[in-house]
Amino acid sequence: xxxxxLSTILAYWSNRLPNGTIALVHEETRVTWRELDAVSxxxxxxxxxxxxxxxxxxxxxxxxxxxxxxxxxxxxxxxxTPQPVSAKLPKFERDQLIELCHPSLVIGVPDEDHPDCMSIxxxxxxxxxxxxxxxxxxxxxxxxxxxxGSTGRPKLIVSTTPARWDVDGEFLGFQTAGSVLIPxxxxxxxxxxxxxxxxxxxNQITITTRFDADQTLRIIEEERVDTVYMVPTMMQxxxxxxxxxxxxxxxxxxxxxxxxxxxxxxxxxxxxxxxLGADVIWExxxxxxxxxxxxxxxxxxxxxxxxxxxxxxxxxxxIVDDDGTTLGPREVGEIFILPETGQGSTYRYIGAEAxxxxxxxxxxxxxxxxxxxxxxxxxxxxxxxxLSGGANIYPAEIEGAIEAFTGVRxxxxxxxxxxxxxxxxxxxxxxxxxxxxxxxxxxxxAERLVRYKIPRSLEFTNEPLRDDAGKVRRKQLRAxxxxxx
Numbered sequence: 001x002x003x004x005x006l007s008t009i010l011a012y013w014s015n016r017l018p019n020g021t022i023a024l025v026h027e028e029t030r031v032t033w034r035e036l037d038a039v040s041x042x043x044x045x046x047x048x049x050x051x052x053x054x055x056x057x058x059x060x061x062x063x064x065x066x067x068x069x070x071x072x073x074x075x076x077x078x079x080x081t082p083q084p085v086s087a088k089l090p091k092f093e094r095d096q097l098i099e100l101c102h103p104s105l106v107i108g109v110p111d112e113d114h115p116d117c118m119s120i121x122x123x124x125x126x127x128x129x130x131x132x133x134x135x136x137x138x139x140x141x142x143x144x145x146x147x148x149g150s151t152g153r154p155k156l157i158v159s160t161t162p163a164r165w166d167v168d169g170e171f172l173g174f175q176t177a178g179s180v181l182i183p184x185x186x187x188x189x190x191x192x193x194x195x196x197x198x199x200x201x202x203n204q205i206t207i208t209t210r211f212d213a214d215q216t217l218r219i220i221e222e223e224r225v226d227t228v229y230m231v232p233t234m235m236q237x238x239x240x241x242x243x244x245x246x247x248x249x250x251x252x253x254x255x256x257x258x259x260x261x262x263x264x265x266x267x268x269x270x271x272x273x274x275x276l277g278a279d280v281i282w283e284x285x286x287x288x289x290x291x292x293x294x295x296x297x298x299x300x301x302x303x304x305x306x307x308x309x310x311x312x313x314x315x316x317x318x319i320v321d322d323d324g325t326t327l328g329p330r331e332v333g334e335i336f337i338l339p340e341t342g343q344g345s346t347y348r349y350i351g352a353e354a355x356x357x358x359x360x361x362x363x364x365x366x367x368x369x370x371x372x373x374x375x376x377x378x379x380x381x382x383x384x385x386x387l388s389g390g391a392n393i394y395p396a397e398i399e400g401a402i403e404a405f406t407g408v409r410x411x412x413x414x415x416x417x418x419x420x421x422x423x424x425x426x427x428x429x430x431x432x433x434x435x436x437x438x439x440x441x442x443x444x445x446a447e448r449l450v451r452y453k454i455p456r457s458l459e460f461t462n463e464p465l466r467d468d469a470g471k472v473r474r475k476q477l478r479a480x481x482x483x484x485x
Contacts, residue, residue, distance in 0.1 A: 005138045006076040006163040006200070010037035013202045017177060023199065025206040025223065026065050036070065038131035043074035045134070046126035050105055050118050054079035055140050057101040061094065061108035062122060063087040064186050064207050071107050072196070076163050079137025080104070083144040083156065084187040087122075092448045096154050097146055100351045139163040144350075145189045145288050147392065154397075155352035157189075157288045160345060165200040172295070173256045173282070174227060177202040181219055181228040183211045188391070189288040190261050194229040203227075213237040217249040224253040231390030232264040233421050239271055251276065260284040261390035262422055263378055266306055273298045283308055285376065287364045289354075290346040291315060291337040294376050307375040315339050317376065319369055324357050329372045332379050336361035384474045386415030388423045393453050395474060401448045402427060407436040412465045413455065414478040427455035428477060432462045 004012050013023070014033040024031040031039075052058060058075040060082055062068040068084075075082045083101055085094060091113055098106065098117055106119040113119060142163035144156050167176075174180075180198035182205060184191035198205045206223050208215065211234055219225060238246060257272070257280050264283065273281050278298030285308035286293030292315020294308050301307065311317045318326050319333040327333045336357060339346050343360025355363045365385065368378040386393040395413035402411045410430040415423035429436065438458055445454050466472045 001166050002168045003164050004167050004200075005136050006073070006142060006165065007079065007134065007137050009165065009167070009200055010040065010073060011133060012167065013199075017202060021177075022204050024066055024069055025204065027209065029066055031066055036066075036073070039126075040070045040073040040077060041131040041134060042126040042129040043070055043124075044077035045129040046124070047074055047080075047105055048078055050120070052078050052080050052104045054137055056080045056104040057083045057144055059094075059098065059101070059103040059106040060084045060187075061087050061089060061106060063108075064209050067122065068186050069195075069199075069205075069207075076139060076142070077134050077137065079139045079163070081139045081141045081144050081158070081163075083146070084192060085146055086185065086187050086450050089450050090446075090448050093154065093450065097156070100154070101144065101156055143189075143192065145192070146187075147288060153351060156350040158348050158350060159290065160347060161290075165197070167200060167202070171197060171201070172258070172284070174198060174201045175203060175255070178226045179204045179206070179223050179253070181206045181208075181216070181223065181225040183208045183216050183219075183234060184229060184231065184390070188261075190231070190390070191229055194227075194258065198227065211237070213241050214245055217241075217246065217251065220251050220254055221249045226253055226255040228254065228257050230257060230259045231261045232259055232268060233262070233389040235259060235264065235268055235272060236420060239268060254280055256280060256282055258282050258284060260286075262387045269298075269301065270305075273302065278302060285309065285378070288347075289362070289364070291339045291362055292317060296375075300375075304371065304373070304375045307371070307377050309376065310374045311337075311376070313340075317370075318361065320357070327369070330369050332367060332369045334363050335366045335368050335376070335378075336363050338362070384414075386413075386423050386425060388415065388418075388425065388452065389421040391452055393425060398425065398427065398445075398449060398453055398455065401445055402429060402441065404448075405436065405441055405444045407431050407433060408441075410465045410472075412472045412474055412477050414474050414481070416457075416478070416481060424456040425453065426457045426459065426481070428459045428461060428465060430463065430465050431460055434460070434462060436460065 014037050021033055022030050023033040023036045058080050060071050072082045106114055106117055108122045109119050111119055141159050142161050144158045147155050147157055180203045182191050182195040186192050195205050206219055281298035284293055284295050294311055296309030316338045318336050320326055320336055321333045338361045368376055370376050384395050398413045399411050402408055409432050412428045414426050416426045418424040
């Protein structure tokens with residue numbers, strides 16, 4: 001075991017890999033380990049001058065690119081905790097997160113956006129600083145990721161893992177000094193983890209500005225990628241390419257394709273297994289909270305079609321009914337997880353409370369069952385959360401934004417099936433006077449919601465959607481609309 005602090009891990013690999021070895025690739029830019037170490041040292045000194053202290057939160061609102069990664073490592077070099085958010089997050093939503101975590105610095109926003117908080121814009125220049133190494137510091141938490149919530153308010157999921165890594169340890173099949181491709185947004189937990197852990201293991205990381213199916217295959221070939229992170233929507237878009245494009249790339253370097261964040265249609269998974277090989281396709285189920293997870297290889301999946309695998313050695317899982325009674329094999333109930341290290345040992349919430357039962361077992365809101373061999377199968381969400389393109393979307397948040405618009409009495413937001421994204425957001429809007437213009441409502445939402453949360457379709461009614469207790473029957477509304485299609 002070789003535990004290296006994240007404040008010194010770039011120097012660790014810079015001193016061990018051949019001079020000139022590439023650490024990061026983004027579009028036409030290639031950055032060596034030594035260059036990444038130097039630029040993050042300069043940024044760290046600039047952040048220090050701006051008031052960042054050990055264990056502070058640093059909000060990083062930057063798009064995918066070299067600057068995002070450099071800012072993250074600069075934060076670790078000060079013993080602080082990176083808190084990534086979407087660069088496209090509306091100020092209204094970003095304000096709520098800043099109110100929760102009180103960061104000492106917000107990176108990637110105009111100065112006037114947050115007058116009560118120190119901030120710097122995208123493209124910040126720290127060239128006046130020295131790139132000499134800083135004293136080693138280790139943050140108590142190496143990441144603080146954001147999530148929506150069933151209440152419509154965002155929350156922070158703060159890891160309890162300190163900012164260090166065992167560079168010799170095996171983790172999800174990552175190679176050492178290999179080549180990893182991250183075609184997803186780095187502010188999401190999955191791409192962030194796969195990208196950063198790839199760097200912790202000395203890999204070259206290629207990141208894209210946004211996902212493009214043909215570009216993804218081209219990068220795998222050109223960069224000799226051995227590990228790639230995907231969500232099922234990405235896989236489907238690749239599969240929808242014309243055969244002459246999809247099969248016109250040398251993908252022989254690929255050892256592991258990880259897919260997660262949303263259920264994968266069995267036909268699509270089987271198609272990828274037939275195409276790339278069962279030993280290449282791996283799936284992980286778990287939450288940002290890190291209480292526990294399952295993994296399954298392509299070979300196992302063929303023997304347990306539809307399963308997401310068995311719980312790993314660091315956790316226990318059980319299926320329970322509404323009364324909290326543990327269910328037997330193939331009985332559907334809510335999935336509860338308990339880490340071997342105990343409740344609260346892997347994360348803490350800011351802005352939310354965990355759903356827990358006696359003994360410290362916690363739920364992420366998923367429904368499923370286990371077979372006789374302990375393999376887990378997901379069936380549905382217990383909550384009304386919408387999974388769209390691998391992103392978690394909470395109806396209450398969107399409904400709150402819609403109901404803030406003049407002329408709206410109530411609304412219900414549901415997810416409707418979509419071949420590409422899995423689900424798309426549909427809003428049923430109760431406007432009793434009939435005076436709400438669709439274009440005006442969408443303009444209002446664009447100021448308050450990130451783009452992927454804005455409804456793809458709107459439906460107007462003058463009938464109340466909620467009962468006297470303020471409840472809305474989203475499942476029934478969804479079922480009715482699916483039946484009508």
